[in-house]
Amino acid sequence: xxxxxxxxxxxxxxxxxxxxxxxxxxxxxxxxxxxxxxxxxxxxxxxxxxxxxxxxxxxxxxxxxxxxxxxxxxxxxxxxxxxxxxxxxxxxxxxxxxx
Numbered sequence: 696x697x698x699x700x701x702x703x704x705x706x707x708x709x710x711x712x713x714x715x716x717x718x719x720x721x722x723x724x725x726x727x728x729x730x731x732x733x734x735x736x737x738x739x740x741x742x743x744x745x746x747x748x749x750x751x752x753x754x755x756x757x758x759x760x761x762x763x764x765x766x767x768x769x770x771x772x773x774x775x776x777x778x779x780x781x782x783x784x785x786x787x788x789x790x791x792x793x794x
Contacts (some may be wrong), residue, residue: 699752707751712736714746717772724766
């Protein structure tokens with residue numbers, strides 16, 4: 696099995712849809728059948744995003760009959776997202792002159 700590196704994790708997080716998926720999974724395990732309507736995407740496209748997050752080691756999954764359930768494997772990913780959000784907010788403040 697290939698080892699995962701920092702750039703793979705960051706690339707996996709570099710799509711708004713994937714961040715939306717992680718927000719959905721913050722509440723816990725969820726079926727892809729509920730994820731794709733929530734992100735307003737198609738099932739095949741959402742599954743591709745889920746696969747990228749899995750490949751980066753961010754998600755894990757299990758089968759239950761014909762349904763696939765996903766969950767966040769390492770919740771430290773939310774720390775990464777929070778730091779990125781703080782950077783965005785700081786940049787907005789600086790650009791507006793309220794730094």
